[in-house]
Amino acid sequence: MAETTQLTPELTDEKARIGSPSSPEKIAIDGFTEEGENLSPTNTGAEQHGLKKHSHGDDPVVPEASRGERLKSYKLADFPPLTGREEDWRFTPIKRLRGLHTDALTGSGPEVTVSGASNILVETVERTDPRFGSAAIPEDRVAAAAWEAVTQATVVTIPDETEADCDVTISINGTDEAPAAQHLIISAGKFSKAVVVLDHHGKTTLAQNIEIVVGDGAQLTVVSVQEWDDDAVHASSQQAKIGRDARFKHVVVTLGGDLVRLTPSSFFTAPGSEVEMYGLYFADAGQHLEQRLLVDHAVPNCKSRVTYKGALQGQDAHTVWVGDVLIRKEAEGTDTYETNRNLLLTDGTRSDSVPNLEIETGLIEGAGHASATGRFDDEHLFYLMARGIDEKTARRLVVRGFLNEVIQQIKVPVLEERLTEAVERELAAGNY
Amino acid sequence: MSTLEIKDLHVSIETEQGAKPILKGVSLTINTGESHAIMGPNGSGKSTLASTIAGHPRYTVDSGSITLDGEDVLEMSVDERARAGLFLAMQYPVEVPGVTMTNFLRTAKTALDGQAPSLRHWTKDVKEAMSQLRIDADFAQRNVNEGFSGGEKKRVEILQLELFKPKFAILDETDSGLDVDALKVVSEGVNREHSKGNMGTLLITHYTRILRYIKPDFVHVFVDGRIAEEGGPELADRLEEEGYDRFLVAGTATAGA
Numbered sequence: 199m200a201e202t203t204q205l206t207p208e209l210t211d212e213k214a215r216i217g218s219p220s221s222p223e224k225i226a227i228d229g230f231t232e233e234g235e236n237l238s239p240t241n242t243g244a245e246q247h248g249l250k251k252h253s254h255g256d257d258p259v260v261p262e263a264s265r266g267e268r269l270k271s272y273k274l275a276d277f278p279p280l281t282g283r284e285e286d287w288r289f290t291p292i293k294r295l296r297g298l299h300t301d302a303l304t305g306s307g308p309e310v311t312v313s314g315a316s317n318i319l320v321e322t323v324e325r326t327d328p329r330f331g332s333a334a335i336p337e338d339r340v341a342a343a344a345w346e347a348v349t350q351a352t353v354v355t356i357p358d359e360t361e362a363d364c365d366v367t368i369s370i371n372g373t374d375e376a377p378a379a380q381h382l383i384i385s386a387g388k389f390s391k392a393v394v395v396l397d398h399h400g401k402t403t404l405a406q407n408i409e410i411v412v413g414d415g416a417q418l419t420v421v422s423v424q425e426w427d428d429d430a431v432h433a434s435s436q437q438a439k440i441g442r443d444a445r446f447k448h449v450v451v452t453l454g455g456d457l458v459r460l461t462p463s464s465f466f467t468a469p470g471s472e473v474e475m476y477g478l479y480f481a482d483a484g485q486h487l488e489q490r491l492l493v494d495h496a497v498p499n500c501k502s503r504v505t506y507k508g509a510l511q512g513q514d515a516h517t518v519w520v521g522d523v524l525i526r527k528e529a530e531g532t533d534t535y536e537t538n539r540n541l542l543l544t545d546g547t548r549s550d551s552v553p554n555l556e557i558e559t560g561l562i563e564g565a566g567h568a569s570a571t572g573r574f575d576d577e578h579l580f581y582l583m584a585r586g587i588d589e590k591t592a593r594r595l596v597v598r599g600f601l602n603e604v605i606q607q608i609k610v611p612v613l614e615e616r617l618t619e620a621v622e623r624e625l626a627a628g629n630y
Numbered sequence: 631m632s633t634l635e636i637k638d639l640h641v642s643i644e645t646e647q648g649a650k651p652i653l654k655g656v657s658l659t660i661n662t663g664e665s666h667a668i669m670g671p672n673g674s675g676k677s678t679l680a681s682t683i684a685g686h687p688r689y690t691v692d693s694g695s696i697t698l699d700g701e702d703v704l705e706m707s708v709d710e711r712a713r714a715g716l717f718l719a720m721q722y723p724v725e726v727p728g729v730t731m732t733n734f735l736r737t738a739k740t741a742l743d744g745q746a747p748s749l750r751h752w753t754k755d756v757k758e759a760m761s762q763l764r765i766d767a768d769f770a771q772r773n774v775n776e777g778f779s780g781g782e783k784k785r786v787e788i789l790q791l792e793l794f795k796p797k798f799a800i801l802d803e804t805d806s807g808l809d810v811d812a813l814k815v816v817s818e819g820v821n822r823e824h825s826k827g828n829m830g831t832l833l834i835t836h837y838t839r840i841l842r843y844i845k846p847d848f849v850h851v852f853v854d855g856r857i858a859e860e861g862g863p864e865l866a867d868r869l870e871e872e873g874y875d876r877f878l879v880a881g882t883a884t885a886g887a
Contacts, residue, residue, distance in 0.1 A: 585738035586712035599728020
């Protein structure tokens with residue numbers, strides 16, 4: 199059984215409670231408690247709420263006072279070894295990270311091939327290159343481990359005032375499972391315009407840092423597609439630093455992989471910019487697909503919109519969405535809204551959805567969030583079937599419609615078509 | 631000509647206290663070209679009859695039969711019933727996010743006819759039907775019933791009725807929640823389709839108001855899961871004057887006996 203609100207997805211404008219099953223006997227996932235803690239198998243035994251003790255000696259999760267205060271460092275040693283009890287790892291089954299958090303990341307990693315536009319610059323640079331660190335600072339242990347381990351990076355540059363003459367595809371093709379690190383830098387120059395697609399496939403155990411620089415007045419779309427093989431493990435930090443009056447669109451589509459954990463962040467550094475972040479994920483039996491976002495409004499008059507949608511089917515399909523939006527004291531005139539919706543297609547699935555909004559100034563245009571997780575609505579089914587549509591077609595119609603909203607945002611027709619087909623395959627595989 | 635025949639139908643729903651009987655022996659025959667009104671107070675089982683004919687899983691048929699030209703309707707799945715020619719205009723049409731009206735109407739029409747409608751004619755038919763029902767053209771691009779007002783939802787139900795051309799249309803309180811203008815528009819739609827002579831109509835309503843616009847050939851009064859009285863259009867007039875009180879007294883007496 200999944201923890202879910204029945205039928206009608208409701209919008210809430212409150213801080214979502216995690217999980218919140220209505221009665222203990224509905225708890226079906228190991229380690230799940232009222233607060234959604236103790237999720238990863240490594241955490242079992244950390245009792246909560248006075249059931250055993252309420253000590254601060256081996257306390258489970260210490261929430262940060264502010265999302266803005268999270269540790270950032272290029273040094274792996276600054277991050278203590280993971281226990282799974284950290285606020286930002288508590289949903290992740292860290293035993294399934296296959297050593298990304300403990301081992302030396304010495305694998306060769308997936309092969310990177312850049313194709314598409316002819317008027318952009320593609321380089322492979324050594325780690326002494328000054329562009330390392332131009333947009334990102336690791337915020338977790340795995341990202342820091344990858345930062346220390348890489349020797350090279352692929353840098354894709356769209357020169358100032360250049361519009362890429364076609365879409366850029368960065369193909370990331372994994373061929374082995376040795377834990378590996380990878381570093382990519384996408385830099386959109388001033389007043390440039392481009393669409394960059396990161397296309398992940400094959401097998402891998404990968405810790406990845408992607409730095410995205412969006413120059414003043416630039417219009418950049420980055421689409422990260424995860425169509426890994428079933429057993430792939432992928433942790434990816436994708437941090438964007440956004441200049442003045444820029445437009446940045448970030449889309450993630452995650453379909454394949456055993457454990458995929460993405461941490462996309464957008465940092466506004468100058469006023470007048472807009473960010474849209476979209477996500478689509480489809481988890482099958484046993485898959486863990488996690489996305490933790492941050493939008494950091496640190497300057498005035500910027501706008502952000504976040505829309506993530508997920509579908510889940512099969513035993514122990516698990517998705518996590520945590521959306522942090524931080525409106526700092528300086529960020530007057532901010533306009534932000536984030537939404538997460540999940541559709542549970544079968545029993546045995548679990549979806550965690552946690553929108554967080556931190557507001558340090560009242561002088562804003564608007565700030566809100568919504569989260570809804572629901573089962574497939576039988577009344578939808580009845581309505582469509584009462585019009586002659588068979589059950590299978592009706593179900594697909596609803597799921598496809600639900601997910602299409604995100605696919606339509608990609609605006610790369612070939613890719614949209616491919617992903618639509620991929621979603622159809624997921625539906626077919628789940629007997630939908 | 632087609633015949634929809636309901637014989638001694640007993641229907642119950644599951645409640646926390648166990649099965650609760652709602653329909654307690656309903657018999658009714660509707661032929662093509664006929665217009666029947668079922669009237670009755672709240673809780674008399676009118677809507678249960680409509681949902682049972684359409685095959686809503688909430689209702690359990692304990693005994694009795696429903697046949698369409700001799701075919702056993704109760705053996706059919708919900709979609710098979712629709713394809714056999716039964717159409718239920720719902721009391722509370724649901725919103726289906728992410729599915730546009732255009733996509734929905736075409737998918738349904740294709741399923742009902744067994745083949746995709748000719749694109750040219752279909753587009754024209756949809757446009758025409760929408761304009762007759764005074765539905766804005768931009769509704770075609772909106773998601774099914776999403777953000778529609780109560781009146782708009784009912785118009786869209788009748789739009790489907792006109793486009794799908796069923797053998798039998800069951801209108802479940804289509805009139806409730808409509809203002810006078812919307813009631814007229816919706817009634818005209820039903821009359822347009824009915825007047826073509828290929829459809830039988832079963833109109834379920836709490837109020838007599840809609841019967842000023844849609845003239846029933848037969849009126850059946852539902853009380854406590856049974857048909858308490860039957861007659862011609864004059865029965866509706868009498869109900870308008872007297873209300874359901876005399877039936878309710880009788881119903882209580884029966885229940886007490």
